[in-house]
Amino acid sequence: MESHKVVWGIIGCGDVTEKKSGPALNLVDNSRLMAVMRRDAAKAADYAERHQVPLWYSQAEDLLDNSDINAIYIATPPSSHLGYALAALRKGKHVYVEKPVTLNSLEAESLLEEVRARGGKLVVAHYRRALPLFLKVKELIDQSAIGELRTVQLRLWQSRTPDLVTQRAGDWRTDPSISGGGYFFDLAPHQLDLMLYLFGMPVSYDGFSLIQGEKIAVADQTTGIILFENQLVFQGSWCFNVAKENQVDRCEIIGSLGRITFSIFGNTVAVHTKSEEKEFTFDHPENIQLPMISRTVKYFTGTGPNPSPIEEALVLMKIIDNFSAIRS
Numbered sequence: 168m169e170s171h172k173v174v175w176g177i178i179g180c181g182d183v184t185e186k187k188s189g190p191a192l193n194l195v196d197n198s199r200l201m202a203v204m205r206r207d208a209a210k211a212a213d214y215a216e217r218h219q220v221p222l223w224y225s226q227a228e229d230l231l232d233n234s235d236i237n238a239i240y241i242a243t244p245p246s247s248h249l250g251y252a253l254a255a256l257r258k259g260k261h262v263y264v265e266k267p268v269t270l271n272s273l274e275a276e277s278l279l280e281e282v283r284a285r286g287g288k289l290v291v292a293h294y295r296r297a298l299p300l301f302l303k304v305k306e307l308i309d310q311s312a313i314g315e316l317r318t319v320q321l322r323l324w325q326s327r328t329p330d331l332v333t334q335r336a337g338d339w340r341t342d343p344s345i346s347g348g349g350y351f352f353d354l355a356p357h358q359l360d361l362m363l364y365l366f367g368m369p370v371s372y373d374g375f376s377l378i379q380g381e382k383i384a385v386a387d388q389t390t391g392i393i394l395f396e397n398q399l400v401f402q403g404s405w406c407f408n409v410a411k412e413n414q415v416d417r418c419e420i421i422g423s424l425g426r427i428t429f430s431i432f433g434n435t436v437a438v439h440t441k442s443e444e445k446e447f448t449f450d451h452p453e454n455i456q457l458p459m460i461s462r463t464v465k466y467f468t469g470t471g472p473n474p475s476p477i478e479e480a481l482v483l484m485k486i487i488d489n490f491s492a493i494r495s
Contacts, residue, residue, distance in 0.1 A: 173261070173464050176202040176236040178227050178251050179243030180214040183265065188242065188292070188456040189218060195457070198464045204230040227251060231258050238467055241265060245352070246345045249274045252289065256281050261467045262289040263460070266356040268477065270347040272484040279477045288467055291480040293360040294459035295431070300449040304420075304429060304436055305365055312438055313422030316366075316399045321358060321418045323431070324406040325350065327380070327387070330414060331432055341385055348491050349385030350407045351376070355490075358403070358418070358431045360475075360483050366395045368482060374490035380408055391490035403490075 180203040192200040202222035205211035215223035239255040241264040339345040374391025393401040425440030465471030
């Protein structure tokens, strides 16, 4: 199904859609937000009123039955991504789905099969791919600014109440039946997807997770290694049990002539070589998913490629499954 205009419905108009993504649906050419859905009818109605959205629903089926809507943005927690995505594809709708795309790789495989069977269009919201900061990192790599690539070292260490996550009582991120498996499942997809975007497909990967804390149901430490086709070695460390003063978000790409350093959740990238030291600072868009949504609309309208396909998200979920295997 091709259309000159993408008419959106949001399933799950929660926090992530308030500023990061929802308003962007009306800021992109050939794109309009028509309806939102949330099981709490009062909250759905409130969102629609505050964001000037014409329609709201408390049942996903009612939104999916609206024939004027041709694209669905799934912004619920991961446990319901697969069900909603399958339902939307079977209604002939385009799909934009939050990360992680599913709870695990088996679900991702099911989603890929449905996309292929239906000839549908689905984009995963790995929006950092489209941000100027990471486009700059890719440009530096492609220009061989640090020579031949050798290794990538990534650390994301946070406390038990990470500064990178809005904390609430009963946070779904620490319920594995809803999130898949703790803060690693919430934050690492951004990082690992960028590694695939920057360096291509892996040759092999291996890792493990630990539950170091008492009375917790999800891993709080994860370690993983990826070997890429160009013999680049990635080593990642995720720890969600350090003291606040030891929190770190750092990625370092080492080459034969220097290194590139940046934070996945920051706004600067630095290049260090013998001949020069450069730092680039970027102001992220107010609606941070705007660049990815713009690319998604072009894909849905047949004027651009898929900016984040399910095939690559499946590889990502296989890596996450591997890294999250808990050792006792």
